[in-house]
Amino acid sequence: MCRVLGCDDLASMRRLGWTLNLRSGQPLFHEGDPANRVFTVTRGALKLYKLLPDGRRQITGFMFPGDFLGIAVDDEHAFTAEAMADSQLCWFPRNRFSDFVDAHPNLERELYRIAAHELAAAQRQMVLLGRKTATERLASFFLGLLARVEKTEGPTRMIDLPMSRLDIADYLGLTKETVSRVLAALKSKRIIRLDALDRVEVLDRLALADQGEGNGAE
């Protein structure tokens, strides 16, 4: 029904997939759940997060159409996945997926490639969380989203934000209030414009890059 990975020679896999729809706010699975399926996002947007026992939350990533969701250790989900907007996914039973992977060495390699990319992204996020200021975090966040949009849709200055301020805060290791304040500051400096609450226009990408990449003195 739908494809799970981007590999061109995997079209045959489409026949094995089921479709699943999620309403905004609905969880796909929880941290600790047995990971007996693998997914590809086909529509919408999800957030992935981990919770501390007292409720503090860290969002470890956002998923958009085309993203693969199924890397797991010991067949157990390491995070919760929840729809931020009405979403559609394609899924396979994991054991069937494993069989399929066994039969297709290229797919194994593709899977590894995806994991390596996610690892590199996680390392960049560690730098952000450990060492960047609030302004730098927001700037990096927007540049990352922009790069992602432009990869599929070509050059643009508009970014859609399917996530709330709280989600952004929990992704960047800040509070929603700080996110609001930094957005206000970036607006007043004419670096961004808020077309709507959930839609940002990047007015000055160079200034944003300056702020985002830790070039020392502003």
Added chain:
Amino acid sequence: MCRVLGCDDLASMRRLGWTLNLRSGQPLFHEGDPANRVFTVTRGALKLYKLLPDGRRQITGFMFPGDFLGIAVDDEHAFTAEAMADSQLCWFPRNRFSDFVDAHPNLERELYRIAAHELAAAQRQMVLLGRKTATERLASFFLGLLARVEKTEGPTRMIDLPMSRLDIADYLGLTKETVSRVLAALKSKRIIRLDALDRVEVLDRLALADQGEGNGAE
């Protein structure tokens, strides 16, 4: 001469490996360098880090004997690797390694498994960096080191710290001063003892776990 991965059926690979020695403080490679080799640590300890243009540093991980070092995107290193103590590694040319992997499907799977584990560790570190207090970060750090030591050497209360306070700080997203102060606090609470500057004894593992896992009110 030495093995790169833990897979038992890969003993034959040992014949392909070269040995490399590093003095404490010596870099193995830098972020951005072409990644034309893969490594396994056989002795010593390394730190992996990324720098911001202005010099701020985030250590993304530490490597100990048995650890594999070679996951890369686009054959480029995403971080710098530097010896924290005199170290020994085993290495292969990456292209030869790739050929070998092609010929051994199990190895490909093992590689994926390693990447998945590292990704899970990176996600836990994001929670630490984004949401934990200084005390919680140190507690989690010690518990992680302890678990790692115990995995190979059985139950113990002693942890060796081959890294400096600055390294710990740059791993936990703190300053060396804060690390020192938190250590002093944990000492005065009789939760840990400093056998030497680079050697910690865990006196009260439960208290450490309480502090480390975000159980809210202390």
Added chain:
DNA sequence: CGTTCGATTGAGCTTTCTCAAGCACAGTGG
């Protein structure tokens, strides 16, 4: 319209950082 919920703004506070001084230990040379 009134309500609701997320976003924004404000004020004061806390944690952690910064800067600076002091300490301890290892290595060196008198």
Added chain:
DNA sequence: CCACTGTGCTTGAGAAAGCTCAATCGAACG
């Protein structure tokens, strides 16, 4: 054998970034 020196660690005091709590705003929806 012991001062001397360098380096990393610790401790202190003040500053700052970001957090908390609280009030207000504003768009969406009945």
